[in-house]
Amino acid sequence: MERVFSSFNFDLTASQMTTIYSKTFWVFLFSLIFCKNLLACTCYIPTIEEEYKRSELVVMGKIVGVDTITAGNYIWQDKQGIKYGKHKYSIGFEDLVRVKLIPEINFKSSTQLPDTIYILTSTQSTACGYQFPPYYTQIPSSYYDFIIYADRWIDYSIEEVAKDNRRIKQIKRTILQNTFFTSKCRLTQHSSEEELNKLKKLKT
Known part of the structure; x- marks a missing residue:
């Protein structure tokens, strides 16, 4: 041919x-x-009333540090994984931006807040990660005033436990009381008087 x-x-x-x-x-x-x-990240942007209602955390606070961590934020069923309940699962780990925040006004929280909390978000914009500014001590602190809408962070990790005179691995699920997760699909933003006034009305 x-x-x-x-x-x-x-x-x-x-x-x-x-x-x-x-x-x-x-x-x-x-x-x-x-x-x-x-x-690209696509998401529905809610009204402030909707966002306030669905969020476990709504605070105005000051960012005092930003770094990057790797954490387990989801699991999927995997025959080669670790037993968790009736099935085996593997943990999905992701690089996350971690913001250290001092809450100054607590509009809503599902737990008692400590003096310092942490806000996590994806490092990837395609995964809807919120673009927090890098932290520099030379910049006026008022630039780091943010209104945060977030939910409690559920962390997945692997731990070894004793069972029947042997050590086995298992998946541990932990709801961290001082760590929360946000994204650019939330109304998280730089603090503004207009937004603060709206939140004060919703809180009362």
Whole structure:
């Protein structure tokens, strides 16, 4: 059978080659944009009343530090995993931005808040991570006043326990009392008088 490319004319001029390269570039560029849009974070932005009602934590506080950690934030059923209840699961670990926050006004909380709490969010914008600013001591502290809407963080980890004279691994699920999770699908934002006044009305 004759190969298809055997009759193709490879004697292209420089102008024709430039046209081909140009078209290839634009196809590649549009493909990147299309894929980026498919992966982009999309979410419903609630009203302040809806957000206040659904959030376990609503505070105005001051950021006093920002770093990055790796934590287990979900599990999935996996035959090769660790037994948890009736089935076996593996833990999904993710890099997270961790914000150290001093709560100054507590509008709503499901637990008693300590003097310092931590707010987690994904490092990836495609995973709807909130873009907190980096922390610098040289910047005026008022820049780090934020209104936070969040839920308690459920942490998954692996621990070893004694059972029948042997050590076994098991998954541990912990609701951390001083750690919460937010995203850009929430109304978390820089503090403003308008937002604070709305929250004061909702609290009363």
